Amino acid sequence: MQINVVCFTVHKRFPLTISRGTTAKTTSLWVKLEAEGIEGWGEAVPFSTGSAGETTETLKQQLTAIKPNLEQFHPLTRSRLQSYLQEHQISSAIRSAIDVACYDWLGKRSRLPLWQLLGLDISQIVPISVTIGIGSPEEGKKRLENWQTVTDTKRIKLKLGSPKGLEADKRLLEAVAQNAPNAELTIDANGGWTLKEAITMSHWLAKYNVTYIEQPLAVEDDEKLPTLADNSPLPIFADESCFTSKDISRLAALKVDGINIKLMKAGGLTEVMRCAYTAQACGLQVMYGCYSDSSLANTAMAHLSPLADYLDLDSHLNLKDDPFYGAVLKNGYLQPTLSPGLGITLKCS
Incomplete structure (x- = not known):
C-alpha cells in the first residue's frame, strides 16, 4: 500500500x-x-x-x-x-x-458505511455535548449564545479549574446555568483542582443539573480518587488518567464511574472499541471526547457512537476552516451517513 x-x-x-x-x-x-x-x-x-x-x-x-x-x-x-x-x-x-x-x-x-459493517445501531446514538471553555461569566454567556445558533444545546460541557480559583469557576457555572436552565451540564476540570477543592466543588455543583465531573484531579493524584469518590455526591470520570484499555481496570479499582475515550489517545478505532467494551465489563460508563479534531476524526468516532453513553465530539463545529464534510449534525445528534467507509468528502477550496 x-x-x-x-x-x-x-x-x-x-x-x-x-x-x-x-x-x-x-x-x-x-x-x-x-x-x-x-x-x-x-x-x-x-x-x-x-x-x-x-x-x-x-x-x-x-x-x-x-x-x-x-x-x-x-x-x-x-x-x-x-x-x-x-x-x-x-x-x-x-x-x-x-x-x-x-x-x-x-x-x-x-x-458499506463503517457503522453498518461493524453491526452497530445508529438509532442508539445519544446527543453530543458542546463545550464552553474557561472564561468570565460574560464570555461564557457569549459562547453559549453562539452554540445556540448552531445546535439545540441539550448537553453542555463546561471547562472549570480556572487559575483564578473556585470563585471564578462558580461565577462561570452560574452564568451558563442561568442562560441554559434546561440543559444537562457536565464539568471538566482537566486536573485543575486539589482533592479539597474537588470535594468542595462536587457538593456545590450538586445543586445544579450536573451529571458528572471529569478529571477533577491531576494524573499524579490518581491515588486520591477513592477518597474523592467516597466524598463526592457526583460521579467521577477519568480523561487524562485513561489512555487505553490497559488503564481501565486500574481506574475501576480507584472507584471512578466512567472514562473518556479519545481517538488520538487510544491509537485507533480498534482500541476505542476495546476500551468501550472493557469499560462496560467493568461497570463503567463511556464517553467519547476529542482534541482539535476535524470532521474526519470526529466522524470516525461517530460511527462507534452507539457504544457510548456521552459524546463530546464538537471540536469540528468550532472550526472556521474544517476541510472536510462528514457526519451530519441533526437536532443535537451527530449522525454518520449511509456513504461507504467513513463517508468523508473534501470541501472545495
Whole structure:
C-alpha cells in the first residue's frame, strides 16, 4: 500500500481555554492510504495531556521515517500493521490515523458505511455535548449564545479549574446555568483542582443539573480518587488518567464511574472499541471526547457512537476552516451517513 501525508491547519472560531492553557489553531496530518485503487483517510492530531505531549513536526518526522516500511502491509492486515507500529513506539496519533484509514478503506471496498459493517445501531446514538471553555461569566454567556445558533444545546460541557480559583469557576457555572436552565451540564476540570477543592466543588455543583465531573484531579493524584469518590455526591470520570484499555481496570479499582475515550489517545478505532467494551465489563460508563479534531476524526468516532453513553465530539463545529464534510449534525445528534467507509468528502477550496 502507498501512504501520502498532507499537513493542514485549522483555526477555532472561539479559542478554547482549559486549565492548562488556550488553543486557537492546530496543524494536523491528513493521512491517505491507497491500495487496489481505493483510498482510505485518517487524521493525526497532536495533543498534550500534561504528562504527554507532541507537535505536528514530531508526528510528521515519525511518519516520514517509517513510511517506506509500511508499504509491505495491506489495509486488510490491520492487526499486523498496528503491532508493527507499537513495536516501533510510533505515536498513538499516527497509529490512530493509519487505523482509521484502514477502516475507511475497508468500508469503501465493502461498499458499506463503517457503522453498518461493524453491526452497530445508529438509532442508539445519544446527543453530543458542546463545550464552553474557561472564561468570565460574560464570555461564557457569549459562547453559549453562539452554540445556540448552531445546535439545540441539550448537553453542555463546561471547562472549570480556572487559575483564578473556585470563585471564578462558580461565577462561570452560574452564568451558563442561568442562560441554559434546561440543559444537562457536565464539568471538566482537566486536573485543575486539589482533592479539597474537588470535594468542595462536587457538593456545590450538586445543586445544579450536573451529571458528572471529569478529571477533577491531576494524573499524579490518581491515588486520591477513592477518597474523592467516597466524598463526592457526583460521579467521577477519568480523561487524562485513561489512555487505553490497559488503564481501565486500574481506574475501576480507584472507584471512578466512567472514562473518556479519545481517538488520538487510544491509537485507533480498534482500541476505542476495546476500551468501550472493557469499560462496560467493568461497570463503567463511556464517553467519547476529542482534541482539535476535524470532521474526519470526529466522524470516525461517530460511527462507534452507539457504544457510548456521552459524546463530546464538537471540536469540528468550532472550526472556521474544517476541510472536510462528514457526519451530519441533526437536532443535537451527530449522525454518520449511509456513504461507504467513513463517508468523508473534501470541501472545495
